[in-house]
Amino acid sequence: MSVRCPDLPFLPGYTFNPNIGRTKFNVDPKFDFIGKGNRALVEKVKPNMFGPLSDKYPSIYPRGECVELPGWIVFDKQILTFDAFFQETLEEVKGSPFQIRKVKIYYFLEDGTIQVVEPKVENSGIAQGTLICRQRIRLPAPMDANFYDIIDFNVGKEIEFYGRVFKITNCDKFTRTFLNRCGIAVPDPSVTPTDPYLNIREHERDAMQPRKPNRAVDTLGKFLENDKKVLHFLAYWDDHDTEYGYIHNLEIRYYLADDTIEIKELQSESGGEPGFIFLRRGKLPKVYKELPTPGADTDYTILNVLGSALTSRRFIVDPLNCGKEKVDYYTDKDLSIGAVLNCYNRRIVLIDCDQFTRDYYSAKYGISEFNPLPLPDSEKEVNEIPPPKERELPPWNGFGTHEDSAQNCLTVDPKPPHRDFKKFLMYDRDGLDSHILRFQARLKSKIPENCDRIFIISYYLTDDTISVYEVGRSNSGFKSSMFLARDKVKLPGQKVFSSKPPECYTAQHMFIGATLIINGFEFILTDADEYALRFMELNCTMFPQSDIKKIMDKVREKLKPIYKDFVKENLPEETPQMSYEKLRAKLCRIMGSDFTEHEMVTISRAFNAVCYNERYDRDKIRAIALTELKRFLWDDLDRLREYFLQRDATRSGKLSRKDCYTLLKACRLPFDSELINRILDVIQKDDDCNLLYDDLLRFLDRNYCPTRDVPPINIKYNLWWGSEREPKVGTMIDWCAFNKYLNLESTFKEVIGEDTLKALQKKYKKEGDGEGEDNKGHEEENEEEENDANVAGCH
Structure with a gap:
């Protein structure tokens, strides 16, 4: 141990070693009593080399009797410890307006700093530890110019640190001895008041203590008693509400060992697969709202998972099970013949059970009647199916088309609209x-x-x-x-x-x-x-304005009461034809606004009186063909006849139009394609539109009914089907055909007389005969159509 002067720095040469010159280093023995009657060898206390007093407690002796040392050396590691408490207000706990918090106040003698520490209490619910870190603390105002000193601390005093009042109740032995040697009397320890919050917790310990999360229910006895005991029921589910629904025949199995239900589908009338598992074995809830979320049906709820590594993880479990919802499941007392089960919003009706089930319910519940129920009539149920509801879509927002918006509402993946x-x-x-x-x-x-x-x-x-x-x-x-x-x-x-x-x-x-x-x-x-x-x-069924039958029925109903006046006013005198404008004006006045222009056009087309004469008939086309043969010096008719006979293996005398066209081209006739087609158009045909090639050979023979030569013409243009324009249909209307279709001839005879009617028909017939021989075939067709009450006139 070296001695130095405190006024000198702690450097080599400024310290004094008392062992210099010393030759004896033994310890002087001294016997003393340790306890009552126990002598022991203890270290002898040497007097201070600078004075007669010991230097162990230099701070309690007057100045001048010992060497003056700085405080950080003299009071190193010397701390005054006080027990104190402060009161904290509580607003959340009913019946406890405040709580008492106990602290330790440490006063460091070496520099006058203070530290306040609250000992940690297990399951306290508050943050504990160092409340005020080590520092010098000023006195409260208006004495805040000075700091707390040793004389401010004593048992029974109240001190204020930063607005919080602490009351000292006790101190340790070193503190009491130090204060007594300093001349400060230390009172006896005071009692800390009781904490009302702790009293509430002690009285309600059962409610405040955590409950065990795992509440195991012993089901072993029930399993051993009811193992392999199953209740069987027959049931059905009526699925006619859907588009292709039918009645499902089901078998319900209730397992008494664990109160679970299994549903199996039997063979049905619709041909469903037998043995199909309708519902897997499990507990069936009585009320179904939605599918349970993950973890909703577990025995306990995990609040948090602590720790990062898999091996050191731990779980915090909700002991009160606050979020667990009570679910009622079907049991054996809910099953009976005629009962209805709600199987996830499917209505299942029980209709029968087996003998074991009957004995079970008879022994346990005293039920004696088990009358089976019949299956419902499928045809009757089908007739009572309500119409399906249309799916309502949100309104169109104006972007794109309605079809695209509808497709985006129907599916998550946008698809193009379906086309008809x-x-x-x-x-x-x-x-x-x-x-x-x-x-x-x-x-x-x-x-x-x-x-x-x-x-x-x-x-x-x-x-x-x-x-x-x-x-x-x-x-x-x-x-x-x-x-x-x-x-x-x-x-x-x-x-x-x-x-x-x-x-x-x-x-x-x-x-x-x-x-x-x-x-x-x-x-x-x-x-x-x-x-x-x-x-x-x-397609008059789709277009009523073009249906001549409906139009004439409507005209007939309007003309019945005024038909006599209508005939007298509109009877033609010279020809059996009437102009479109004249008949339209009369019918529009009679029919009113219900009569459309298209219906008038349909009438004019049905009873058209415009005759059409072709510019080139059979004789003219034959004259043109023979003239062409003469110009190009073609005379190979015998070879053409051989080709026809060779192609006609059955000697039927007729060939198809395509074969005739091919043979005429093969024999190199000097004809254009338009002329060949016009020739084939006028050749005689059978009922199957096959051409009689004997008539074609006579048509090309110069010796048969010879004709005069005609001047050459532009065959490609004059014989083209679009070269001559057909007259517009409907400009003139056949009056006789129109009246005959109305079928009001009895009234017509009464108006003009039968003799006058016959005279008019005779006159109209003579005028029709004057049209020429080419129109005879058309007139015969018109007569047949008039007999059938169909459309009349030349087409």
Whole structure:
């Protein structure tokens, strides 16, 4: 041990070693009493070398009697310890307005710093430990210029640290001895008041202590008693509410060992697979809301998982099972004949049981009657099925089409809208049959220039789309262009943002005289092409304006009361024909607004009186053909006859049109294709449209009925089928055919008389005979059609 002067630095040369010059280093022995009657050898206390007093407690002696040392050396590791408490207000705990918190106050003598520590108590529910870290603390205001000193601490005093009041109740032995030697009297320890919160916890220890999460239920006894005991029931499920539903025959098995249910489907009338497991074995809940979430049906609830490694993980379990929901399951007391089970929202009716089940219920519940129930009548149930509900979609938001929006609502994966494929195959273009109805239209507008514009409206039957094309007229200011691209056109007056798809124009809206509103423009259909009129007449069930039978029935009902006046007023005097405009004016006045322009067009086409004479008949075509043969010096008729006989192996005297065309080309006849086709058109045919080649050979023989030569003509143009334009059908109407179809001849005879009627028919017949020999065949056809009450007139 070295001695140094505190005024000098702690460096070599400034310290004094008392062992220098010492030769004896033994310890002086000293015997003393340790306890009562126990002598022992203890270390002898040496006096202070700088004074007669010991240096063990230098701080309690007056100044000057010992060497003055700094405080951080003299009071090193010397701490005054006090027991204290403070009161904390509680607002959440009922019956405990505050709680008592015990602390330890440490006063470090070496530098006058203070530390407050609260000992940790297990399961306290509050954060404990160091409340005030080691530091010098000022006195409360208005004495906050000074710091706490040793004289401020004593048992029974109240001190305030940062607004919190601590009351000292006790101190340790070293503190009490140190204060007493300093002349400070230390009172006896005081009693710490009881904590009301701790009293509540002690009285309610059972409620506050955690419960065991695993509550095992002993089911071994029930299993041993009821093992291999199963209740069997027969039941059915009526699934007629669905589209292809039927009655399911089921077998229900209830296992008494663990109260589980298994449902098996038996052979049914619909041919279902026998032995199909309808419901796997398990407990069946009485009320089904939704499928349980993962972990909802476990025995306990895990609140948190602590730890990162798999081996050191631990779980915090909810001891109260706050989130667990009580579920009622079916038991044996809920099963009986006639009972209805709710099997996940499926209504299952029990109708019968086996003998073991009957004995079980008879012994346990005293039931004696077990009357089986019959199965329901499947046909009766089918008739009582309510119509399926239509799926409601959200309203259209204005983006894209209604079909695209509907597909996005039906499926998560967007798919293109379904097309009516059957309609596409039925009305797709097939050769010259385009299935496009074209109408001529004009624009109804307040601007005079727009009223003179001509439009062609095309209706496509394959997908119910409409296109509008404007036909430009010279000096009109409008050129020929597409007015509206092909698309579906919505009917006016509909809600734009609606969940239902909009109604569009259909084929039934297209007829002469109809008004179409397309994008705000009002179009009036004024005419139709021949293909559209012919298609609508052939499909008159789809187009009532083209059904001549319905139209004439409607006209007949209107003309019955006024038929006499109608005949007197409109009876033709010179010819049996009447103009379209005259009959239209009379019928429109009688029929009223219910009579459309298209119906009048149908009447005019049905009773057409316009005769059509071909420019080139059989004799003219034969003269042209013989002239061509003479010009090109062709005279090989015998070889052509041999070819015909060779091709006709059965000697039937007829060949197909294709074979005849091939043979004429093979014999190098100097004919153009148009002339050959016109020749084959006038050759005699049988019922199967096969050509009689003997007539064809006589047709090409110059010696048979010779004809005069004709000047050469442009065969490609003059004999082309489109070179001569047919007259428009319906400009003139056959009056006699129209009246005969009305079938009101009795009234007609009463008006003009029978003799006058016969005279008119005779006159009309003579005028018809004057048309020439070419029209005889047409007149015979007209007579047959009149006898059948069908369409009359020359076509």
